[in-house]
Every structure is written in C-alpha cells, then in structure tokens.
Amino acid sequence: MIAPFTDSSIIVAGIVGIGFGFALERAGLGSAPKLAGQFTLTDFTVFKVMFTAIVVAMLGAFWASRLGLLDLARVYVPETFLAPQLIGGAVFGVGFALAGLCPGTSCVSAATGRGDGLAVVLGFLAGVAGTAALLPMLQSFYLSTPRGTLLLPDVLGVPYGVVVLAVAAVAGAGFAVAERIEAHAARRRA
Amino acid sequence: MSTAARAHGAHAYASPYVAGAGLGVVLLASYVLAGRGIGATGAFAVVAANTMNAASPAIVQSNAWLAERATGPILRDWLVVEVIGVVIGGFISAALAGRLRLGVDRGPRLGIAARVAIAALGGAVMGFGAVFARGCTSGQALTGGALLSAGSWLFVLGAFGAGYLTMFFARRAWT
Numbered sequence: 253m254i255a256p257f258t259d260s261s262i263i264v265a266g267i268v269g270i271g272f273g274f275a276l277e278r279a280g281l282g283s284a285p286k287l288a289g290q291f292t293l294t295d296f297t298v299f300k301v302m303f304t305a306i307v308v309a310m311l312g313a314f315w316a317s318r319l320g321l322l323d324l325a326r327v328y329v330p331e332t333f334l335a336p337q338l339i340g341g342a343v344f345g346v347g348f349a350l351a352g353l354c355p356g357t358s359c360v361s362a363a364t365g366r367g368d369g370l371a372v373v374l375g376f377l378a379g380v381a382g383t384a385a386l387l388p389m390l391q392s393f394y395l396s397t398p399r400g401t402l403l404l405p406d407v408l409g410v411p412y413g414v415v416v417l418a419v420a421a422v423a424g425a426g427f428a429v430a431e432r433i434e435a436h437a438a439r440r441r442a
Numbered sequence: 443m444s445t446a447a448r449a450h451g452a453h454a455y456a457s458p459y460v461a462g463a464g465l466g467v468v469l470l471a472s473y474v475l476a477g478r479g480i481g482a483t484g485a486f487a488v489v490a491a492n493t494m495n496a497a498s499p500a501i502v503q504s505n506a507w508l509a510e511r512a513t514g515p516i517l518r519d520w521l522v523v524e525v526i527g528v529v530i531g532g533f534i535s536a537a538l539a540g541r542l543r544l545g546v547d548r549g550p551r552l553g554i555a556a557r558v559a560i561a562a563l564g565g566a567v568m569g570f571g572a573v574f575a576r577g578c579t580s581g582q583a584l585t586g587g588a589l590l591s592a593g594s595w596l597f598v599l600g601a602f603g604a605g606y607l608t609m610f611f612a613r614r615a616w617t
Binding site: 255256257260262265267268271272277279283300301307308313316324326327328329330331334337338340341343344345346348350351352353355356357358361362365366368373374375377381382383384385387388394401402403404407415416419427 | 459460478487507528536569615
C-alpha cells in the first residue's frame, strides 16, 4: 500500500504534535526574545529551524514520491488565494514582530510557564474569533484571487525537481549568510 | 544561552539545524501517515468556533466559516489534538532541559504589563492575518512551503517582509 495512509486517527495527531512542540522547544523557540532576534538580525534560529525543516520535509516528500512510496497528489496542499495570502501574511508579520512568537511557538512558550506566551495564545484566539465574526463583511476580499491548488513548479514552468533543488540551494546559501551575520553581531556585542 | 538561563541551571539549546531536521522529519511523517501537514491556526479556529457556538449559536449558524468549524467535539478534532501535543511536547522538552520557569520573557526596556499587552495585541493582529492567509507559520510556511504551494510562499514573503518593516519601528521593545 502506497502512502499517505490518510490515517485520521487522533493518536497520530497527538504524536505529531508532541514531536512538533518538542523540536520547537529544543531549539529555544519557546522564548520570545530569541524569535525577535530574527527580526533584529541578531539571532537566526527561526530562519535556520524553519528552512531546515522545510528542506528535510520537501526532500523527503520528493524522493518518497519519486521512489513510488508516497502519492503526493493525495497529500493535502493548502489552496492558493494570492491577495489574501500575501496581505494576510503581511498583517501576520506585523503581529509576529510585536509578539515575538507565532501561534505554534506561543503554545510552547505558554506550556513552559511564560505569561507572555499565554497572552499571545489568548490574543490570537480572540483575533481569530473576531476576524471570523467579521468575515461575512470581508468576504469579497477573503475569496479574491483564488488559484486552487497552485504549485511553484507550475507557476515557474519548470519541473518539480528543479524547484526542490533551487529551494534547497537558496536555503543553504541563506544558512551561510545567517552564520556570517550572527558572527558579526556577536563581535559587535563583545 | 542567556546569562539568566544559565543562572537557573538550564541546558544549552540544541543546534537549530538538528532541531529543524527533527521538525522536518515530524512534518514528513505527518504527510506520510495522515496525508496532511501540521497547523496551529486551524486548531484555534475550531476552539473559537465551538466556544462562540456555545455562547451564541445564532451568530455562528449565520456564518458559514464558523459553522463549518463548530461541529465539535473539539477533542476529536485532528488539529486541536495536534496542538495539545505541541503543548505536551514543549513541556517535556523544557522539563528535561531545566527550562520550565514561571515568568515573562521580554526586552530589557519593557515592563511586564507593557510586554503582556503588546504580546496580546501581537497575537490578535496575527489572528486577523492568519484567517485571511488560511494558516500561519506552521500550516502555510512549513506545511505548504515544503509542498511548494505558491500561496504558502506568498505568505512567507508577506510575513517576513512586514516583520522586518515592523521591527524597524518596534526595535526598542526588544533591544
């Protein structure tokens, strides 16, 4: 039987979540000042963790698919809505820089005893609830520029593997730059 | 590791590349086992919708987005259980490393009340953005990003672009 097994069982959800939270805390991503360092260009942990995770999952999914172990067409890909996702992403980024935590990391921060993490959790819940309540009035923007399931290889008109290679290469170059900027920031502090 | 963390006997953080690789394996396992990635926003949406439904069914039932997510019970929802796992996993890791600590993490200039207020405000602003983006750092950047979804990469572009722009003005809150 070829994966995905589309196992909707709660056990899988719990185990995946535990691994997710464990990895975030290991890297220090339950601490808001550490995440904020990404935006003040002093600590690139967010970039390194996020892009290492993306590259590992991307390469794993790509090769599993190439080897016939995973049917990528049956893995759920979020649908693209160009304007709401770009603008929503920008609004999200404003909140991210203010909070120093994103929704997932705020759960880790709160779980490890931090009051600011709990404040982000509650603020985010209120923000989602409030926005949802207003959504009928904002429906035209919410549903604008729909593109269905849209993948970068289709947008760029190049094979899937080429984009995989490009993302991995850009991430690798980004890691090298991040290490240099961090070393520079550390020298300035010393 | 900060001086404060060392004073409390906490262990050093793991290499971000090792932790990131671990996170990537978890994400890949989720694709393989469940046919879907991870996500935090979806769980908050389900909790919000069900809570609002308990308080005022009229509002929820006249709102398709909320009604779709208010079908409860929340503890049977995949993403809610996953986020409960995040809380447990984060707690276990911090406990093993001696990093459990009651307190408020903040920049050196900011008082506790100001930090908590800004944190709540930042959370609310993220909530607005995440509803329109249909996800956040986990559901879009990680899950959709690794599957090469165009919208997910637009989200990353918007979030980090605006994050750096915001920090241009909010720098003193952190440094």
